[in-house]
Structures are given as structure tokens and as C-alpha cells.
Amino acid sequence: MSHATLTDKRPGSLRGATLPKWFPWAVAAGSIALGIGISAAAGLRSSIQWGLIAAVLFVLGTYGIAGRVEGRRQAKDRVVTSLVWVAFLLAVIPLASLVYETVKRGVKVLDGYFLTHSMGVVADKDPGGGIYHAILGTLQQVGIATVIAVPIGVLTAIYLVEYGRGKLAKAVTFFVDVMTGIPSIVAGLFVLSTWILILGMGASGFAGALALTILMLPVVVRSTEEMLKLVPNELREASLALGVPKWRTILKVVVPTSIGGITTGVMLAIARITGETAPLLMLVWVTDFINANPFSDAQGSLPVYIYLQYSAGGEAAYDRAWAAALTLIAFIMILNLAARGIARWKAPKTGR
Amino acid sequence: MDITTQNPTSPPASRPSEVEQKRAARAATRPGDRVFLALSRGSGVFLLVLMAAIAGFLTYRSALALSENEANFFTTFEWNPTGNPPEFGIAVLAFGTVVSSIIAMAIAVPVAVGIALFITHYAPRRLAGPIAYVIDLLAAVPSIVYGLWGVLFLVPHMQGLYGWLDDYLGWTGIFEWQGGAPRSLFTAGVVLAIMILPIITNVSREVFRQVPQMHEEAALALGATRWEVIRMAVLPYGRSGVISASMLGLGRALGETMAVAMVLSPAFTINASLLDWGGGTFAQNIAAKFSEASVMGRDALIASGLVLFVITLLVNGTARMIVARRKEFSGANA
Numbered sequence: 001m002s003h004a005t006l007t008d009k010r011p012g013s014l015r016g017a018t019l020p021k022w023f024p025w026a027v028a029a030g031s032i033a034l035g036i037g038i039s040a041a042a043g044l045r046s047s048i049q050w051g052l053i054a055a056v057l058f059v060l061g062t063y064g065i066a067g068r069v070e071g072r073r074q075a076k077d078r079v080v081t082s083l084v085w086v087a088f089l090l091a092v093i094p095l096a097s098l099v100y101e102t103v104k105r106g107v108k109v110l111d112g113y114f115l116t117h118s119m120g121v122v123a124d125k126d127p128g129g130g131i132y133h134a135i136l137g138t139l140q141q142v143g144i145a146t147v148i149a150v151p152i153g154v155l156t157a158i159y160l161v162e163y164g165r166g167k168l169a170k171a172v173t174f175f176v177d178v179m180t181g182i183p184s185i186v187a188g189l190f191v192l193s194t195w196i197l198i199l200g201m202g203a204s205g206f207a208g209a210l211a212l213t214i215l216m217l218p219v220v221v222r223s224t225e226e227m228l229k230l231v232p233n234e235l236r237e238a239s240l241a242l243g244v245p246k247w248r249t250i251l252k253v254v255v256p257t258s259i260g261g262i263t264t265g266v267m268l269a270i271a272r273i274t275g276e277t278a279p280l281l282m283l284v285w286v287t288d289f290i291n292a293n294p295f296s297d298a299q300g301s302l303p304v305y306i307y308l309q310y311s312a313g314g315e316a317a318y319d320r321a322w323a324a325a326l327t328l329i330a331f332i333m334i335l336n337l338a339a340r341g342i343a344r345w346k347a348p349k350t351g352r
Numbered sequence: 353m354d355i356t357t358q359n360p361t362s363p364p365a366s367r368p369s370e371v372e373q374k375r376a377a378r379a380a381t382r383p384g385d386r387v388f389l390a391l392s393r394g395s396g397v398f399l400l401v402l403m404a405a406i407a408g409f410l411t412y413r414s415a416l417a418l419s420e421n422e423a424n425f426f427t428t429f430e431w432n433p434t435g436n437p438p439e440f441g442i443a444v445l446a447f448g449t450v451v452s453s454i455i456a457m458a459i460a461v462p463v464a465v466g467i468a469l470f471i472t473h474y475a476p477r478r479l480a481g482p483i484a485y486v487i488d489l490l491a492a493v494p495s496i497v498y499g500l501w502g503v504l505f506l507v508p509h510m511q512g513l514y515g516w517l518d519d520y521l522g523w524t525g526i527f528e529w530q531g532g533a534p535r536s537l538f539t540a541g542v543v544l545a546i547m548i549l550p551i552i553t554n555v556s557r558e559v560f561r562q563v564p565q566m567h568e569e570a571a572l573a574l575g576a577t578r579w580e581v582i583r584m585a586v587l588p589y590g591r592s593g594v595i596s597a598s599m600l601g602l603g604r605a606l607g608e609t610m611a612v613a614m615v616l617s618p619a620f621t622i623n624a625s626l627l628d629w630g631g632g633t634f635a636q637n638i639a640a641k642f643s644e645a646s647v648m649g650r651d652a653l654i655a656s657g658l659v660l661f662v663i664t665l666l667v668n669g670t671a672r673m674i675v676a677r678r679k680e681f682s683g684a685n686a
């Protein structure tokens with residue numbers, strides 16, 4: 001690699017010596033080859049070791065060569081560049097693997113039958129069965145949570161943006177922020193200790209929906225607040241100047257202007273709570289049968305279904321778990337993409 | 353619109369003082385206004401009451417359990433709330449929660465900062481947008497899916513790494529491996545790291561993007577390399593943002609339930625080695641023990657949940673305090 005050092009060393013040139021563009025690739029190829037050579041010679045089995053040796057050689061090689069040709073500062077820059085790339089690749093591997101495995105193993109049993117049948121009469125070890133009862137339960141529980149959380153959340157956001165001044169508003173803002181971080185299991189424990197232990201209600205889809213509401217509320221408040229802040233003040237002033245009462249200004253001018261953003265926020269919040277498992281496991285319990293009444297008795301739900309199938313064990317159950325996971329991810333991704341689509345389509349027009 | 357644009361040019365004297373404004377507002381309230389204000393303020397108050405209720409009811413149920421407890425709640429290594437006398441403590445859970453979160457943070461924070469820098473400063477322009485978008489989406493993958501992937505895919509693939517760690521770092525005692533299934537706190541930490549990676553990346557990326565262009569261009573104009581720009585302009589500006597992003601991630605790692613419950617093979621013990629199975633976390637323990645728990649057992653679990661609640665409250669509160677110093681960004685939407 002020493003011929004690389006021959007570039008541009010004319011005296012008086014404003015630029016220092018630089019290595020050619022292919023330099024990192026050459027070093028990478030060289031260090032991988034060397035790494036494999038050394039590992040094979042030393043008889044190491046683990047591919048992780050091979051990679052590690054190659055990576056160390058790459059960093060040292062880059063630093064050494066670049067340090068001699070371009071100077072220490074450039075060498076450091078190159079090392080950091082390669083480290084940043086390594087960080088990126090390191091993160092991509094598990095995340096890509098997660099998506100790949102879910103899709104690969106999920107499509108095996110995912111079909112129309114799977115989506116439209118329950119697990120009612122299917123033993124855990126047998127193939128067959130489906131997730132209809134789980135989809136039904138998830139839609140109902142998430143639906144109830146949305147119906148409760150959205151009005152309260154949007155009204156709170158309106159209070160914070162349109163009315164909120166002073167200590168109360170500050171406290172609400174702070175606790176909404178803190179509330180975003182409540183672990184889902186703690187929300188579940190709270191509903192358990194009030195709804196079930198103190199009020200004496202039984203497990204039901206509604207109890208699960210209450211826990212989901214707690215998790216959804218702060219997300220709705222936060223995103224709605226951000227959106228309302230984007231509404232230009234001139235619109236409010238124009239409306240108020242025409243003698244429109246404040247509440248009608250808010251309902252007819254402010255909210256419609258930002259409705260796209262609010263919808264996006266709500267959809268992202270729904271996407272977030274759809275995957276919650278722990279509170280449902282303790283508040284809704286589990287069933288393999290279809291229960292269309294969210295107000296009494298155990299109900300199925302997609303995340304809990306995944307957990308149940310995993311716990312059941314065996315090839316057939318694992319296949320079902322993966323297929324349910326794929327369905328869940330697909331549902332959440334579609335919600336996300338739709339939400340972002342709406343956000344782009346209905347972005348508040350802040351310019352004149 | 354004309355009226356409003358003229359507004360700023362009118363003399364400030366015509367603007368009513370704060371007291372007058374208040375009086376005017378009170379005088380002009382119509383029934384609709386009053387109802388609407390009450391509704392929206394009520395919602396805000398409801399949120400505060402809800403938070404207070406969560407703390408209150410958890411404390412109440414915990415008190416019931418703790419008054420029966422014969423052992424020291426914080427230092428006992430056992431979980432036997434149905435015993436006679438009932439004895440349970442959170443020492444093992446606290447240890448497991450702290451250790452798995454430390455592992456997760458040690459892996460996730462440097463990598464996440466790396467990716468955030470990659471997206472904002474290193475990636476080719478055309479790639480940066482889509483990559484950021486995909487990582488945004490990954491933040492929405494539910495924890496149960498991470499758990500399923502962790503236990504069915506990652507755990508079998510950890511064997512090689514465990515063997516390697518045992519061979520070369522086994523002498524430290526921390527990485528000693530007896531050869532059991534790799535369903536230890538270490539694997540749980542790795543899964544947690546992967547889970548919190550997207551959120552830390554997203555928040556850090558937002559912060560790095562807000563570094564004033566002028567700072568970077570000034571550094572470049574002085575002949576700084578890209579790394580020097582990052583070290584002198586980007587990192588100092590984004591430090592508080594990265595800290596709060598990490599704490600948000602930490603908050604999530606502390607409270608994560610299903611992924612840990614699925615990956616970890618629990619036992620109520622503290623191991624010197626991270627690679628031996630056993631241990632547990634607050635959330636995992638609640639999920640695992642809940643279905644068989646008696647009334648007393650449930651209250652004991654609620655007591656451990658209260659500890660988790662307080663810890664996450666402190667962590668998140670601190671993160672928010674740091675964010676609040678910079679009003680321009682907020683991690684809540686990430």
C-alpha cells in the first residue's frame with residue numbers, strides 16, 4: 001500500500017498530501033484478508049473473532065497509513081469516520097434481522113384462514129387455528145382506549161396552549177412529560193389496584209383499555225400541543241377581532257387548522273399502545289375463544305396471543321406466534337405510514 | 353389580516369395592562385367560553401389527579417403488603433409473600449434491573465450517538481433521509497416482538513459470543529460461563545440495548561440537527577476536519593440533549609417487561625457472573641409471578657411496582673429537567 005503515499009507532495013501546494021478515494025476500501029479489503037489469514041493460521045473457530053481481528057487491523061491500518069501520509073489530525077478523522085460506519089452497521093444487523101426473521105417465519109401460516117379463525121378448538125401442539133379472537137380483542141380494547149384518551153388529551157392540550165398560564169399549566173406540562181415514561185406494567189398495576197382489587201370488578205377488555213388509556217394520554221397531549229403551537233397567532237387574532245367567542249375560535253379555527261397534525265399524533269399513539277402486552281396479561285387475562293363483549297370476561301389480544309403461543313412451545317405454536325407478530329407489526333407500520341402520510345398531506349400552512 | 357398586521361405598529365400604550373386584560377377577559381366571558389374553559393382545565397386537572405391517584409393507590413396497596421412483611425424489604429434475597437411469616441425483598445430485582453440497564457446503556461448509547469452522527473454528518477445525503485425514517489419506524493416495533501425475536505433467534509446465536517467471552521474474559525469472574533442456555537441478564541441487556549437504540553438515536557439526531565450551521569461552518573473555515581467539527585461544535589452543543597435522550601432510553605429499559613420476561617430464565621438469585629442464568633428485574637418479576645399470586649402476593653408485587661414507578665419517575669423527571677433548559681426540542685414525540 002506504500003504507493004499510495006506518492007500523491008501530491010509538491011512544495012508550495014496549498015493542500016497537504018491526501019490519500020486517494022479508494023483508500024478505505026483497500027485497507028478494508030486488506031485487513032479482512034489478513035484477518036482471515038491470521039484466524040485460519042491460528043485455528044480460531046468463532047466468526048466473531050475473525051471479524052474482530054479484521055476490525056482491529058482496519059482501524060490500526062487506517063490510522064497508521066493515514067497518519068504517515070496525511071498527518072495525525074486527518075488520521076484521527078478517518079478513524080472516527082470508520083467507527084461511525086461500524087456503529088451504523090452494528091445497529092443495522094440486529095434491526096434488519098428482526099424484520100427479516102419476522103417476515104420469513106411469519107408468512108408460513110399467515111393466510112385468510114389464520115385471520116378469520118380463533119384458537120377455540122385447537123390444541124397448542126397442533127397446527128391450524130388463527131388470531132380472529134385476538135384481532136377482535138385488540139381492536140376493541142384499543143378502540144375504547146382511544147375514545148377515552150383522545151377527548152381528554154386534546155382538551156388538555158388546548159388548555160395548555162390556549163389558556164394555560166401559571167403554576168397549574170406548568171405542573172400539567174411537567175407531569176405529562178413524566179407520565180410518558182410510566183412503565184406499562186405500572187399502569188397495569190394501578191388499574192389492578194383500583195378497578196379490580198378495590199372496586200371488585202373482574203378482568204375484562206375494558207380494564208385493559210383503562211391501562212392503555214393511561215399510556216396513551218400523555219402521547220396525545222404532547223403531540224396535539226406541538227401541533228396547536230404551530231397554528232399562526234394571526235388566525236386567532238383575526239377570528240377574535242371579528243367578535244367570535246374564544247371557544248368558537250378554538251373549535252372552528254385553531255383545531256381545524258391543525259387537525260392533520262392532531263390525527264397524526266393520535267394514530268402514532270394508537271400504534272404505540274397496540275403492542276402493549278404486560279397490562280393486558282394481568283387485566284384482561286387470556287382466552288382462546290372469541291369474546292365480543294369487552295365489558296365482561298377475558299378477551300384475546302394480539303400481543304398476548306404472541307406471548308401465549310410462545311409459552312405453549314412447539315413448532316406449530318411458534319409459527320403462529322411469528323405470524324401474529326408479523327400481523328401486529330404490519331398493523332402498526334401501516335398506522336405509522338398512514339399517520340406520516342396525513343402529516344405531510346395536511347401539514348399546517350404556516351406561510352402566507 | 354390587514355387589521356392584525358397593523359397591530360404591532362400601534363403604540364404600546366394602547367395595549368391593556370395585564371390586570372386590565374384579566375378584567376376584560378372576565379367581563380367578556382360568555383357561557384360557552386366558561387364551559388369550554390372548565391372542560392379543558394378539568395382535563396388538565398384530571399391528568400394531575402390521575403398521577404396522584406397512581407402514586408396514592410400503589411402506595412396504599414404496598415402499605416398493606418409491607419405491614420405484613422417480616423423481612424427487610426430492601427435487603428432480603430427472597431420472594432415468599434405467601435409464606436408464614438411472609439418474607440419478601442427486592443434486593444435481587446434491584447440488582448437485576450440495574451445490571452441489565454447498565455449493560456443496555458453501555459451498548460446502546462455509544463452506538464446510538466454513532467448512528468445519529470452517521471445520519472446527520474456522515475451518510476450520503478440521499479441515504480440519510482430514508483435511514484432516519486426507517487429507524488423512526490423501528491421505534492414503534494412492540495416489545496413483545498423484540499422478546500420473541502430475542503428468545504427464538506438471538507438466544508441460540510449468543511452461544512458463540514458467550515464461549516468467546518468465557519475464553520478470554522472468564523478470568524474476571526464477571527464473564528464466567530457454566531455452559532447453560534444463554535438466557536442471562538447479559539442477553540436481556542443486549543435485547544434491551546437493541547430496543548432502546550431507536551429512541552436514543554431519534555432524540556440525539558434531532559439535537560445534532562439543531563446545531564447552528566454557523567458553528568460548523570466556522571470550524572470548517574478554520575480548517576477543522578470533520579471529526580474536529582463534531583468534537584468542537586456538534587458534541588458540546590448537543591451534550592445535554594444526548595444525556596436526556598439516554599435517560600429516556602434508560603427509563604424505557606428500566607420498565608421493560610415482556611422482552612425481559614421472555615429472554616431471561618429467571619431465578620431469585622444474584623450471580624457474580626453476568627452470563628449465568630438467573631436474576632430478575634422488577635417488571636419481569638411482576639409479569640412472571642402475577643398469574644399465580646394470591647391477594648398478598650399481588651400486593652407484594654404492587655409494592656415492587658411502586659419502587660419501579662418511583663425510579664422511573666426520578667429518571668424521567670431528571671431527563672425532562674435537562675430538556676426543559678432547551679425549549680426547542682422535546683423527546684416526548686420521538
